[in-house]
Amino acid sequence: MATSPSPFLDPGTHSAPNSLGILQLRRDHLIPTVLSSSTDSDYVEGKVENTRFGSFPHSTLIGQPWGTQILASVVDTGSRGSKSKKRKRGDTEGDSPSTPGTHETKRDIAKAAIASSGFVHLVPPTPETWTLCLPHRTQVVYTPDYSYILQRLRVRPGDHIIEAGAGSGSFTHAAVRAVFNGYLGEDGMFDSPKNSDRDGTNHILKKKRSRCGRVYSYEFHAPRAKQLRAEIEEHGLSSLVRVINRDVYEDGFCLDSEAGIDSAPDADVIFLDLPAPWLALKHLTRSRPSTAVVKSITTYSNPSTPSAEGSESSPQALPTEKLFRSPLNPNNAVRICTFSPCIEQVTKTVSALRSLGWLEIGMAEILSKRLEVRRERIGLQEEGLRGANASAATVSEAVQRLRDVEGRAKVFHGLQKEKQEEIMRRAETQKRGEKIEPFKEENKGKGKLYKEGRLVHRTEPELKTHTSYLVFAILPRQWTKEDEEKARKKWG
């Protein structure tokens, strides 16, 4: 392969310079960075990633097996003095590293010293990690929604998918993974590499040529389109994703022919995340829609349309002089999903879909949640422990305590003050001591809390209760009398 493959699709065994890597600090705290071995930096250590868990010179991040735990380094922001650099992969999961192992690199950038604490994990980029850390320009589609959308749209390798608007490119990355089946050849097709060909045992299987899966991403906001194009390039996906700066309400989806693809985008699948999807639908037909239909659809559009992104386009009927060209794959049923937060948008979209002959129309919303799992500890012995409930665990525990208190009170009041205090102190220590057998003296108080109490789960504290409504529909292939005649001849 001429160019090196995208780290999203084939990250290789180790992190490499000039390729995207993700620093994972916490479950939802990730930092994307294009790794650089360049010395062109304010830091003597070269390019440095500064995080709340410490500083990470890229020299400590490059050439590591993916998934490696990387320890923070001491980076002096002021001085340019050379330091001795040590690198290691931690063998503990604690915040503090143990003894550093050394590792030499031949760069002439200064070596960074291991900091006394802090680490991250270096993971390869995936659409899921990217969605969590991409620079937001717009609302984005998150994993629970896009995974259902791609599943239900039956997006498969080799498909061509239209996406509008591209926004921040979250959906774009999930879509390109779904359609990817190889890198584009000169003619828009590629020779599918049959593994069996490699060892020569399967020469009998005909080598077949397939269409290369692609994403056509439309965005009318020029700076957003530009930024997405840059990211796509940086991610090694530019031969698979074409970003088009265009107003799709106005100008539709057809493209000039590009390398070997005459009828781009030749789409099998469409995803519309636009304020007024129905205005785009008139461009997504197999033949020129009648002016009456176009009119009826575009009249839904009124100023009250929730056009958060400020779509100023005034809907127009298609220019009738131009030769009609369909952006759809004529040989396949085309599947569509529109993604809209408001029910009024859904009504208009569905109505337009019906007028344009789409079938299998359905609507759904995805309710997803994450669950937290923890141990709930209840009981008198928990007194003073963090995250526990120190009330009586059972009725008998409550009764016992009441008795104790009563009994002790009787004795207690007959004692002198110093004696009284000592008893109090002893009782406190006892409470914990009874329940927990510490395994080491220094571990006292820690015990095996990880297996105590009752295992419970509950919904995460902040819940997304609504993202958008998903409208799905299918436009079958066009089937003419002649087609039917042909089929009848062939099959009877």
Added chain:
Amino acid sequence: MHSYIRPNSHIALRLPSGIVKIHKIVPNTTINIGKFGTFPANLLLGRPYYLTFELLDKENGRSKTELRIVPASELHAEALGGDHATPAESRDDSASAEGGAEFDIVGDDGEVIMRSNRLTIDDPSRQTLAMEEIEELKKAGAGSGKEIIAKIMASHLGIDEKTSFSLAKYTLRKSKKYLKRFTVLPLDVGLLNEYVLDKEGYKIMDLREESLGLISSWANIHCADASRVLTADDDIGQIGGGRWLVIDDTGGLVVAALAEKMRILYPEEDEEDQTLQEGEDINQDQNGEGDSAEDAKELQQETYQNGTTPPKSDPETKETDPTSPTSTTRIPSNPPPPPCKPPRQHIPQSTAQTNSLTVLHANNQPNLSFLKYFGFDTGNPTTKHPLYHNLKSLSWLQLLYPHEDPSYDEPEVVADDVLATFKSSKRGNYYKKRRRWERTSRIVNETRRGGFDGLIVASAMEPASILKECVPLVKGGGRIVVYSPNVEPLVELCDYYSKDRRAAFVSKQMETNASINRKAVKEVKKEDNEANGIVGEDEDEDFPVNPTLLLAPSLQTARARQWQVLPSRTHPMMTSRGGAEGYLFTATRVLPFEGKVEARGKFRSKKRKTGADSSVQA
């Protein structure tokens, strides 16, 4: 691949009632859709999917059965209730009286709807047309189902009391019952999922489409045909390459879903498929389901036609019968009747180096029976199917204790000249055994070397017991996904990876590091000699898995809430499937230790037998 209905593929017919029937569409046969009647399969072959057909037969005055394609406009008009479009649909023509009334009813608050419903009398006796009469009507050939409905509607008492709201509902109900229509859908994974879920959800662990989508995303499943073959530092183990390890107790539904996204599910996957054409490729498909022996024959013939002979040097083709063209002259005593018994060429199975699924199974054979709908039978796979090359399977015994499995032991090699003296059946047997061994040992060895891109589990087995063995086989940065219909097993699993437990594990590890190391050196040596059991029973109940191997373990669930979208009647469906909610555990494999052993999934000295264990506890 679903651009038109291909011969011998499985298709789904959805009847107006919503019932789905699956048929294998074989040319020149008849398809029976129950009380609706029958029609020739050839009327569907070569036609596109997603069309709705109406069956026209002698009831409709036809001499032979015909299928009429029902246009989208007609379907929509009916879905919207009655033959009149609703206001939203027909701004140009004057909204009909009913349309206006309908708008009023639903435009008001819920109470009004209730009141109008209360006016109608829900009494079946008010329907004057008896069932017999309806049957009568049908037999008399009084016309299409629609006319019957019109008659029933007209003779229905109290029809005027009904609001158009309930009238629409009523019409819909009747249509479903009598219209002789069906929609042809491609049998893809989504549809199969729905179909099985409806009937026998337990067979697929009640897995819903939402979960399939999530599994594929979180496992980073994609087509990795173009991935590089990369080896680990020791040049033996492979790292990545789009290889996923799967434990599937859903009868192959999960495997099918993954395979679909890897482009190895559909037999005709590789076809250019640009146009629905011409005879050859369609006719060729007719043989699509031949058994492997036949395939081999065919393939062999093709080879001859091309004038190619199987490469002699290739070990995989050693077994080529000596009666192949080159050798027939040498053994004239055994001249085969040329067309009847062409020698076979063996195409080795499961050899794909990239873009593959490795299935671990608890029985002798994997249960992947749902793959039959996609033209793949694990018991008798056809070489034409991509899964023949890209699906690998092994049992837990083969993974963990390969030497206890007889198929892992190399059968004795017989010299060629000795082999020539064998009877052909004996020789066949010999080759069969050799091939089986080659395949098994190849799969077992490569699986044990690990480096997988991810692990996908949908199993009734205890998740921790699976993860304990499989997580080390996943490459750093690889994805772990565990599906469970119920939350409890995954809650427990999360607990095994909890922060507190991990901290305890680490401190314990540090405490006992020295002693473990001392013992481990001895252990490893012993194990190497045994080259056996790569795991032992870990008696440490507190740490059923190594909690430091996974990053960000998370638990989630998702459900799609389906809506009805009709003009002025848009609302969530009133009922939907209950039962198992379906949960997903996800995490990323990380490398907490320095050491190449771990990264390649080679088993560390994890076999802590009693001796080592006691030192751990100490």
